Amino acid sequence: MKKQPTREKLLDITFDEVYIHGYTATSVDTILKKAGIPKGSMYHHFKGKKELVLAMVQERLFPKMELFFDFEKKEGATVTDALRSTFAGVSRNKPLIIYGCPLYRLMVELSPVDETFDTVLSTKAMQIQDNLALLLQKGIEDGEFNETLSSKDFAAYIQESTWGVLSLSPSLSSSSHFIKHSKFILETLAIYKN
Amino acid sequence: MKKQPTREKLLDITFDEVYIHGYTATSVDTILKKAGIPKGSMYHHFKGKKELVLAMVQERLFPKMELFFDFEKKEGATVTDALRSTFAGVSRNKPLIIYGCPLYRLMVELSPVDETFDTVLSTKAMQIQDNLALLLQKGIEDGEFNETLSSKDFAAYIQESTWGVLSLSPSLSSSSHFIKHSKFILETLAIYKN
DNA sequence: CCTTAATTAGACCAATTAGTCTAGCCATAG
DNA sequence: CTATGGCTAGACTAATTGGTCTAATTAAGG
Numbered sequence: 251m252k253k254q255p256t257r258e259k260l261l262d263i264t265f266d267e268v269y270i271h272g273y274t275a276t277s278v279d280t281i282l283k284k285a286g287i288p289k290g291s292m293y294h295h296f297k298g299k300k301e302l303v304l305a306m307v308q309e310r311l312f313p314k315m316e317l318f319f320d321f322e323k324k325e326g327a328t329v330t331d332a333l334r335s336t337f338a339g340v341s342r343n344k345p346l347i348i349y350g351c352p353l354y355r356l357m358v359e360l361s362p363v364d365e366t367f368d369t370v371l372s373t374k375a376m377q378i379q380d381n382l383a384l385l386l387q388k389g390i391e392d393g394e395f396n397e398t399l400s401s402k403d404f405a406a407y408i409q410e411s412t413w414g415v416l417s418l419s420p421s422l423s424s425s426s427h428f429i430k431h432s433k434f435i436l437e438t439l440a441i442y443k444n
Numbered sequence: 445m446k447k448q449p450t451r452e453k454l455l456d457i458t459f460d461e462v463y464i465h466g467y468t469a470t471s472v473d474t475i476l477k478k479a480g481i482p483k484g485s486m487y488h489h490f491k492g493k494k495e496l497v498l499a500m501v502q503e504r505l506f507p508k509m510e511l512f513f514d515f516e517k518k519e520g521a522t523v524t525d526a527l528r529s530t531f532a533g534v535s536r537n538k539p540l541i542i543y544g545c546p547l548y549r550l551m552v553e554l555s556p557v558d559e560t561f562d563t564v565l566s567t568k569a570m571q572i573q574d575n576l577a578l579l580l581q582k583g584i585e586d587g588e589f590n591e592t593l594s595s596k597d598f599a600a601y602i603q604e605s606t607w608g609v610l611s612l613s614p615s616l617s618s619s620s621h622f623i624k625h626s627k628f629i630l631e632t633l634a635i636y637k638n
Numbered sequence: 639c640c641t642t643a644a645t646t647a648g649a650c651c652a653a654t655t656a657g658t659c660t661a662g663c664c665a666t667a668g
Numbered sequence: 669c670t671a672t673g674g675c676t677a678g679a680c681t682a683a684t685t686g687g688t689c690t691a692a693t694t695a696a697g698g
Contacts, residue, residue: 256645274469278686288647289687295645299686349556349593354608358552361613362464362543372613406621407628411601414548414608419555419566427600434601438632450675482677483657489675522666543660 257295264302265310269345269352272359273303273367304370307356312374315353318346318376321385329389330436330443333408337432340416341425350417358417359443378407399442408435451489453479458496459504459583463539463546467497467561498564505546506568512540515570515579523583524630524637527602531626534610535619544611550609573599593636602629 254262263285267276278299282289296302316341325333340346349355353371360367386401415431416423448456456559457479461470476483490496512534517526527611543549547565554561580595609625610617 263625272466272468272553272557274466275557276570277684280685290689291646292649293687314566350552355552357613358544358549358611359466363466363469368613368615372616375613375616403624404628407625408478410612410625411605412606412608414604414606414611417608418604419551419562419569421555421562422566422569431601431604434598437635438628440501441631441635471654473654484659484678485676487657 256287256291260287260292260295260302261306261310262427264306265352268303268306268356268419270349273356274359278302300366304366307338307367307370311352313358315351315374315378318343318351319382321382323385323388329385329392329394330439332385333436333439334432337436340412340427341432346416347423347425347428348420351413354413354417373407379409383399391444395439395442396444399439404439404442411435449479450485454481454486454489454496455500455504458500459546462497462500462550464543467550469559472496494560498560501550501561501564505550509545509547509568509572512537512545513576515576517579517582523579523586523588524633526579527630527633528626531623531630534606535626540610541617541619541622542614544617545607548607548611569603573603576602582612587638589633589636590638593633598633598636601632605629 260281263281264276267281278289278292281302282292290304292399296305319336321332321336323329324335353374356367357371357375361371362368383401383405386395386399386404389395389403390397390399410434411431415428456477457472458477461475461478472483472486475496476486486496490499513530515526515530517523518529547568550561551565551569554563556562577595577599580589580593580598583589584591584593584595605625606629609622
């Protein structure tokens with residue numbers, strides 16, 4: 251087993267720790283110990299804790315988000331189908347179901363308190379939302395939905411209510427629970443079907 | 445202005461601090477300094493930080509939640525009206541709109557990591573959800589909704605999607621945004637109207 | 639091989655953390 | 669007035685925090 255480059259290893263461990271314990275509750279020393287990397291190395295690669303986590307957000311968290319929430323419309327399929335398959339993918343993702351959306355959890359912790367994180371995280375959130383809105387817009391243009399559907403507003407609705415279920419207490423979370431939730435969303439969307 | 449009893453003052457300040465900064469990022473010393481209360485007094489009233497915050501949860505946070513989310517059906521009104529008025533109340537509550545639901549935020553931070561908090565917070569969450577389910581059930585019995593509505597599932601749906609919008613980044617939150625969200629929920633509910 | 643720069647290593651530091659402890663204050667019951 | 673018990677006061681502690689610093693090691697280019 252080839253040794254993983256220091257920087258990459260640090261980003262991996264940082265993701266794991268921050269995902270579950272949050273930014274503040276994760277100490278640099280813990281990360282270092284779990285990674286088996288001495289302090290000097292870390293501070294050679296990153297200016298400090300905040301920069302390490304910010305890099306982790308860009309290089310680990312965001313790519314994962316793109317994986318989870320890609321709303322690609324498959325050839326010939328409807329927008330509803332594309333959404334259904336995204337939801338199904340999420341429901342099969344164990345960590346996402348148990349611990350919730352890492353982007354949202356970090357946003358809940360840090361947005362009210364740290365401007366840098368707020369900007370970075372909400373920008374990405376809006377970007378994902380915009381993709382979703384684009385998909386819905388396509389549905390309108392294709393005649394799947396009628397003009398009374400506001401693609402922007404509904405994209406926000408989907409994103410935020412999905413965040414809400416996902417980031418529940420692990421003791422209340424399950425994939426079947428999530429599936430029920432996503433059915434309600436699809437029912438609402440169906441109101442706007444032509 | 446009469447001096448507030450030590451214990452009560454501590455609970456007030458603790459709520460403010462934990463609400464915005466979270467449990468971990470709030471230090472005992474900060475609370476003490478803001479409250480102008482010496483350490484000995486605090487440790488006389490509470491065994492430690494965790495117990496202080498747990499008491500705050502019971503005596504400040506939970507009562508506030510009951511205020512925010514009371515789903516009382518007014519004389520003669522429909523369940524839909526009761527919900528609409530609850531949403532309106534929430535949308536007028538500035539801190540709730542800006543910083544989100546304090547119960548949910550604490551749950552997001554601590555549930556995966558602390559069993560005591562998880563139990564206390566999710567029990568309360570379920571209690572509120574049960575009240576909401578009861579209201580919906582009444583709607584079914586009154587003939588406002590048909591039998592295909594699962595009051596339990598829909599109550600969860602309302603609660604969790606509402607949490608999702610509320611606890612967004614302050615920079616993305618506004619009462620008008622929340623109102624749009626609540627309209628979608630009511631539209632979904634309307635599907636089940638008789 | 640030798641020089642140079644990148645990286646590793648970890649001892650060290652000041653500040654902050656939650657929590658302890660003892661001395662004294664102060665209200666009230668006798 | 670005095671004795672008692674609840675409460676206040678804050679100095680102190682041990683552990684942990686994020687961060688610095690310098691020396692040693694390693695890798696790469698000539």
